[in-house]
Amino acid sequence: MKITAATLNAVGQTGPYAAAQPLRLAELDLDPPRPGELLVRIDAAGLCHSDLSVINGDRPRPMPMALGHEAAATVIALGDPDDRQFAVGDRVVLAFLPACGECVPCVSGEGYMCANGAAANGRGELLRGGMRLHDGDKDVHHHLGVSAFASHAVVDRRSAVKIDADIPSEIAALFGCAVLTGVGAVLNSAALRPGESVAIYGLGGVGLAALLGAVAGGGNPIVAIDPVAEKRALALELGATAVFAPGGEDGIAAPDLVVETVGKAVVLERAYALARRGGRVVTVGLPNPAERFSIPAVSLVGDGKTIIGSYLGSSIPSRDVPRYIGLWRAGRLPVERLLTSVSPLSDINALFDTLASGHAVRQVVIP
Template identity: 85%
Template sequence: MKITAAVLDCIGHTGGLAATKPLSLDALDLAAPRAGELLVRIEAAGVCHSDLSVINGDRPRPMPMALGHEAVGTVEALGDQADTLFKVGDRVVLAFLPACGECVRCVSGEGYMCPNGAAANGKGELLGGGFRLSRDGCDVHHHLGVSAFASHAVVDRRSAVRIDADIPAEVAALFGCAVLTGVGAVLNSAALRVGESVAIYGLGGVGLAALLGGVAGGGNPISVIDPVAEKRALALELGAAAAFAPGEEDGIAAPDLVVETVGKAAVLERAYALARRGGRVVTVGLPNPTERFSIPAVSLVGDGKTIIGSYLGSSIPARDIPRYIALWRAGRLPVERLLSSVSPLAEINALFDTLAAGRAVRQVVIP
């Protein structure tokens, strides 16, 4: 079938994306889903810094690639008519790592570390192998098994989690990445305990989701650090006890847990220095691969601190998305407050300029 998708042909674009338009809205051919796959009509997709990291080259990926990885949609066709988990008409949130369910990591409960899913994502293929997207007879790579900046997508069924039909599309989309990553970093990776103090660096979609997770998990007090005054004000409304601009965080009493979401090695170093002796530092940001993190080696023993890398918020999407939606329904996870704007897909390049400038939390596009 013919679809429209936002395609990136080369990496390394920085600044002025609204004018240079590195993402082009192209007519692509989308092959029918194979066994174990779903054809999904995309309802809404979030604009995430992980997409921007591909555009600017911080996260190199094979080109050309149809971007977008945080989305909600409706199943329109099954690759296997005997599928008992999904049916046509199901509403699904799409997650950006399809765990195979069979490797050692998956059967050990660590599907977020699935090497098969990671390998497929790195090659820009679906978990079942190969491509379902093409342009003028040439393959187009998939972004993280989803490629959601499009009218439709074919995804592995292991990238999809069924949800109820009544959740607004612009809210539901955020559960696929921002909420899984941010809330999961606090509740899963860090295993926050009630009453522990928390500090969070960075108040984008993931950082503010981490704040929501910290509040829901009983963290107290929670402090946040971000250069944008409007984001600091929003964080205070969402339950932060104090908000600081970078460089002012020396006023924070050394917290039990520090969460770094910025994706800069220098910020991770500051996060490590801020944590109390015996404290934990969880990092979810994705720095440029050339960046290096430096700490006094003796401090790992002398201060007894723990550094935890958190991918996908150490989440199991089929388990955690329903849990987080239940918290949202109970009013304990106000995900809708993360939404900055809802725009047509045609504005995608300008939206990345807004994201890069730090002026948005989570923008959503409607194909």
């Protein structure tokens, strides 16, 4: 079938993106779903720094690629006609790492570390191999198994989590990345205990979701660090007990848990220095692969700190998306407060300028 998708042809693009237009809205051919896959209509897709990191070259990926990895969608065709889990018309949240269920991490209960899913994502393919997108006689790579900046997508069924039909699409989309990653970093990776003190570096979609998770998990006090005044003000509204511009947090009491969401090695070093002796540092940011993280080696033993890398918030989407939606319904995860704007897909390049400026939390596009 013919679809429309935002396609990137080369990495290392610089802004302003509204002028450079690195993403091209193209008419592509989309193959039908194979067994174990779903054809979905994209209802809403969120912009994330992981998308921007592909555009600017911080996360090199094979080109050309149809971008977008955080989305809500509707199932319109099944690769398996007798599929007992999904049906045409189902509403789904798409997650950016399909877990194969067979590799060592998967059978160990750590599907967020799925070796086969990660390898497929790195190649720009779907989990079962190859690409379903084509531009004439040229294959187009999938972004993290989703490619959500599009009218339609074919995804592995393990990338989809069924949700209730009454959740607004622009809210549901945020559960696929920002919420899974940020809330999961606090509740899963760090295993926050009620009453523990928390500091969060970076107040984008993932950082503010981490703040929501810290509030829901009973963290206290919770401090937030970000250079943008509007984001600091929003953090206070969402439950932070204190906020600081970078450099202004040096006088605070060393917290039990520090969450780093910026994706810069220098910020991770500051996060490590801030944590108390015996404290935990969880990092979810994705720095440029050339960056190096430097700490005094002796401090790992002498200070007893733990550094935890958190991918997908150590989440199992089929378990945690319903769990977090339940917290949202109960008023304990006000995810809707993360939504900055809703725009047509045609505005995609200008929206990345806003994201790069730091003056957006989560922008959503409607194809």
